[in-house]
Amino acid sequence: MTQPTPIRRVALTRPLRVLDTYSCIGGATAGYRLAFPGCHITGVDIQDQPDYCGDAFHQGDAIEFIRAYGHEFDFIHASPPCQGEGAPTKGTNARRNAEMAALETTGRPYVMENVAGSEVRKDIRLCGEQFGLAVLMHRYFELGGWTTVQPAHPRHRGRVRGWRHGVYHDGPYVAAYGNGGGKATVEEIRTAKGIDWSTDHLRLREALPPAYTEWIGRAFLGSRAATGLGVAA
Numbered sequence: 001m002t003q004p005t006p007i008r009r010v011a012l013t014r015p016l017r018v019l020d021t022y023s024c025i026g027g028a029t030a031g032y033r034l035a036f037p038g039c040h041i042t043g044v045d046i047q048d049q050p051d052y053c054g055d056a057f058h059q060g061d062a063i064e065f066i067r068a069y070g071h072e073f074d075f076i077h078a079s080p081p082c083q084g085e086g087a088p089t090k091g092t093n094a095r096r097n098a099e100m101a102a103l104e105t106t107g108r109p110y111v112m113e114n115v116a117g118s119e120v121r122k123d124i125r126l127c128g129e130q131f132g133l134a135v136l137m138h139r140y141f142e143l144g145g146w147t148t149v150q151p152a153h154p155r156h157r158g159r160v161r162g163w164r165h166g167v168y169h170d171g172p173y174v175a176a177y178g179n180g181g182g183k184a185t186v187e188e189i190r191t192a193k194g195i196d197w198s199t200d201h202l203r204l205r206e207a208l209p210p211a212y213t214e215w216i217g218r219a220f221l222g223s224r225a226a227t228g229l230g231v232a233a
């Protein structure tokens with residue numbers, strides 16, 4: 001079942017400026033582009049990201065960039081690396097806390113993604129099944145400076161397919177993490193997440209399905225319209 005999203009619009013006097021930190025290839029960026037037509041999106045990542053799909057890219061530390069330039073943006077997204085995936089970019093709760101402090105100093109609305117084991121507040125939980133995707137990828141989001149309502153979490157249609165403890169399980173979802181054991185191929189992840197601009201297996205695994213941030217972006221605009229706050233000029 002596809003999740004309904006808020007559809008109220010805010011009249012903007014200029015393109016919305018979005019900052020996507022820890023951008024990787026820009027799974028989050030692609031969703032915001034759908035939610036905020038005509039916006040300008042800047043990605044920041046510590047690694048070079050030749051497949052990044054936004055308008056501008058800065059290679060460097062996300063926290064340093066937010067401290068220096070975060071206040072110049074209307075909306076900030078942060079996806080600090082999680083513990084289990086992508087060894088060179090492993091994350092910690094300490095980094096998440098430092099990230100949150102930097103975001104707070106900007107005074108701008110933000111979203112910080114996190115996983116089940118992190119200390120960050122879990123205002124929203126999204127799951128691929130909410131968008132009819134063939135990947136579960138539960139992710140939590142702390143919302144800074146705005147709020148919205150947690151969408152319903154639909155019942156999963158079945159299992160994640162692949163090998164576990166010597167037994168092959170079939171199911172409607174692909175395992176978009178790790179390698180081997182029936183884990184998803186590049187093509188399977190691209191199809192499951194709705195990402196068609198990269199063939200990098202590790203980065204495809206790390207990327208958010210754009211449907212998640214499209215939903216978040218629309219929810220943000222809905223919250224601004226509801227409170228009459230509009231978007232910072």
Ligand SMILES: C[S@@+](CC[C@H](N)C(=O)[O-])C[C@H]1O[C@@H](n2cnc3c(N)ncnc32)[C@H](O)[C@@H]1O
Binds near residue numbers: 021024026027079208
């Ligand atoms: C989980 S991925 C983000 C996925 C992204 N949100 C998407 O939807 O495509 C985490 C990213 O954080 C980057 N990273 C790790 N440490 C960083 C730092 N100190 N500053 C900026 N980026 C960093 C990694 O290179 C990696 O691309």
